[in-house]
Amino acid sequence: MISLIEFFRTRLKATxxxxxxxxxxxxxxxxFMVDTxxxxxxxxxxxxxxxxxxxxxxxxxxxxxRFLGSLGIMTREDYYDE
Amino acid sequence: MNNFWLHPALILIVGGxxxxxxxxxxxxxxxxxxxxxxxxxxxxxxxxxxxxVQFLDWQLIFGRVDSLSRIxxxxxxxxxxxxxxxxxxxxxxxxxIAAWYYVAGSIGTIFCGDFIxxxxxxxLMAFASVFLVWFRRGPQSLATGYRYLLIHxxxxxxxxxxxxxxxxxxxxxxxxxxxxxxxDIATYLIxxxxxxxxxxxxxxxxxxxxxxxxxxxxxxxxCAFTTKTAIYVLARGFAGMEILIPLGAVMALYGVIYGVIExxxxxxxxxxxxSQVGYMVVGVGIGSExxxxxxxxxxxxxxxxxxxxxxxxxxxxxxxxxCKLTELGxxxxxxxxxxxxxxxxxxxxxxxxxxxxxxxxxxxxxxxFEHHHLWAGFALLLASGGTFLLxxxxxxYYIWFGNNNCTTERWEKxxxxxxxxxxxxxxxxxxxxxIGCYTAYLYKMLPxxxxxxxxxxYHLSETLQIxxxxxxxxxxxxxxxxxxxxxxxxxxWFYRMAGRGFLWVDSKVFQFIDSAVGExxxxxxxxxLMTISRFWSWFDWNAIDGVVDGTARSVRSLGGAVRxxxxxxxxxxxxxxxxxxxxxxxxxxxx
Numbered sequence: 001m002i003s004l005i006e007f008f009r010t011r012l013k014a015t016x017x018x019x020x021x022x023x024x025x026x027x028x029x030x031x032f033m034v035d036t037x038x039x040x041x042x043x044x045x046x047x048x049x050x051x052x053x054x055x056x057x058x059x060x061x062x063x064x065x066r067f068l069g070s071l072g073i074m075t076r077e078d079y080y081d082e
Numbered sequence: 083m084n085n086f087w088l089h090p091a092l093i094l095i096v097g098g099x100x101x102x103x104x105x106x107x108x109x110x111x112x113x114x115x116x117x118x119x120x121x122x123x124x125x126x127x128x129x130x131x132x133x134x135v136q137f138l139d140w141q142l143i144f145g146r147v148d149s150l151s152r153i154x155x156x157x158x159x160x161x162x163x164x165x166x167x168x169x170x171x172x173x174x175x176x177x178x179i180a181a182w183y184y185v186a187g188s189i190g191t192i193f194c195g196d197f198i199x200x201x202x203x204x205x206l207m208a209f210a211s212v213f214l215v216w217f218r219r220g221p222q223s224l225a226t227g228y229r230y231l232l233i234h235x236x237x238x239x240x241x242x243x244x245x246x247x248x249x250x251x252x253x254x255x256x257x258x259x260x261x262x263x264x265x266d267i268a269t270y271l272i273x274x275x276x277x278x279x280x281x282x283x284x285x286x287x288x289x290x291x292x293x294x295x296x297x298x299x300x301x302x303x304x305c306a307f308t309t310k311t312a313i314y315v316l317a318r319g320f321a322g323m324e325i326l327i328p329l330g331a332v333m334a335l336y337g338v339i340y341g342v343i344e345x346x347x348x349x350x351x352x353x354x355x356x357s358q359v360g361y362m363v364v365g366v367g368i369g370s371e372x373x374x375x376x377x378x379x380x381x382x383x384x385x386x387x388x389x390x391x392x393x394x395x396x397x398x399x400x401x402x403x404x405c406k407l408t409e410l411g412x413x414x415x416x417x418x419x420x421x422x423x424x425x426x427x428x429x430x431x432x433x434x435x436x437x438x439x440x441x442x443x444x445x446x447x448x449x450x451f452e453h454h455h456l457w458a459g460f461a462l463l464l465a466s467g468g469t470f471l472l473x474x475x476x477x478x479y480y481i482w483f484g485n486n487n488c489t490t491e492r493w494e495k496x497x498x499x500x501x502x503x504x505x506x507x508x509x510x511x512x513x514x515x516x517i518g519c520y521t522a523y524l525y526k527m528l529p530x531x532x533x534x535x536x537x538x539x540y541h542l543s544e545t546l547q548i549x550x551x552x553x554x555x556x557x558x559x560x561x562x563x564x565x566x567x568x569x570x571x572x573x574x575w576f577y578r579m580a581g582r583g584f585l586w587v588d589s590k591v592f593q594f595i596d597s598a599v600g601e602x603x604x605x606x607x608x609x610x611l612m613t614i615s616r617f618w619s620w621f622d623w624n625a626i627d628g629v630v631d632g633t634a635r636s637v638r639s640l641g642g643a644v645r646x647x648x649x650x651x652x653x654x655x656x657x658x659x660x661x662x663x664x665x666x667x668x669x670x671x672x673x
Contacts, residue, residue: 030543
């Protein structure tokens, strides 16, 4: 287990490129080779719909969380200890 | 109905009573035998109504067994075995007893057929589980436990008020589907009672508060039973109640948003629990056969992978003494198996193909789209990507990879946990993968016949694209995902501050009023009172006592005179009496 992790860590760049390539291939496969007749809505039939959804949705969640956190929700750990 | 029927919860209750007598080599086998017997008993239950007891004017139903209660009873008792195995090295009997009574409360609620029995076991759950928080014995445990108890007691009171009002209106105490299309006040009160336990906003804050503060093994139990029992009662009573759809969708996203800014590993998974229970709440709100099947399947899968995630992070806490991401990192060298198990839990919760979440949560999402709740379907898919960010990437990355922020002492202590904890995680991991690969195992247990196939090319491409791009955005925006040594204020702020406000008002305002009234009383009230008292004392002494004493003195002097006359000698008495009588006769004769 540890040696497997070490194997990927020593080849970090190649591992990351492989992951990126896989994400790209899945997006291509999902957009052009999969039968979209089972789509829930018509807008899903646009190419790369779910990839864009995942990217924008993930970015929205991360940035929205940080923004809300910066409004005062995130506070020091001893806040309630006073 | 008079046939003997063994309630599975009774095995745990009696087992808990016997446990303190088990010492030495007998103790550990006994700890495993009791939940195993419970599981076997649940498996052997026949459909129908059992354990009916006449109590005063009511019929109490302890054992309603049908496809809905059976699947929940199955997974609860199975999780009890896994949880007890994980907790096997806990020496305190009371910890095991609390955990078993908690599970007994859950199983009792699941098999009950009326509101009185439901309430009984509902409260047993709350009062047993609070000990799992207190047994952590941390600086915050006591206060957290009381807050937990306070919220659950409040929820219980709503439930009590609801079913008493319902009984008053209808004369019916049976627990079954309620009128969700024209709900009255009683129905809403019962709903509030249930959704407090399901951690539906705004009643959710108790969950991350308690789960993050519970004992290592206690959190594994807590993350499985309360919310999923609530999903069971919601599915039983409130299937099709549409207000649950937006509430559940908000829950699913709310949990993810708070998870992103959280630093404590177990608290992140507590927020993930809020998010995942949101899916089930949406399913109950939709109420169709597919949606209820989805909620049940997701509850089943969730209990296993959530237990696994809490076991993984709990092991880190157990071995290193902390679960804060800012104080950990690089642990893959020290805790590789724990990493693997937690990763399997993370992939399951994120709905990765071949793992349990993929085959369960997708049923709810499909039901959402099928019934034209498009925004709910998209919200749940968005939450799905967010869940992968948290459970699949953030927690594994910052605990097992990333910068090594461990102190030397912590690094030295870090290692995979004892065998029993690893065995429990291994069993849960295998089950997560098994459910994901062999869908018939889970689908055959669901309350309605299943006509759903998760492994379609479209579903696979949709899921893999969302998960893949979520992973990409994690690395692109990693600096915003970086954990910080902060806590996040939530709606519990209001009641925590209200408690403090009450204490302040009590210690400052009421104390001041009390002191002021005391002083005013001393100067204004006490002086006239003393004066009046002195007057009455004088009056009593001189007037009352004068009269009384005067009378007494008169009586005494008369008594003295009589005494002189009445010397006590019979012959004198007769002489005086005869003399007086003779004088009277003489007067009568001669005058």
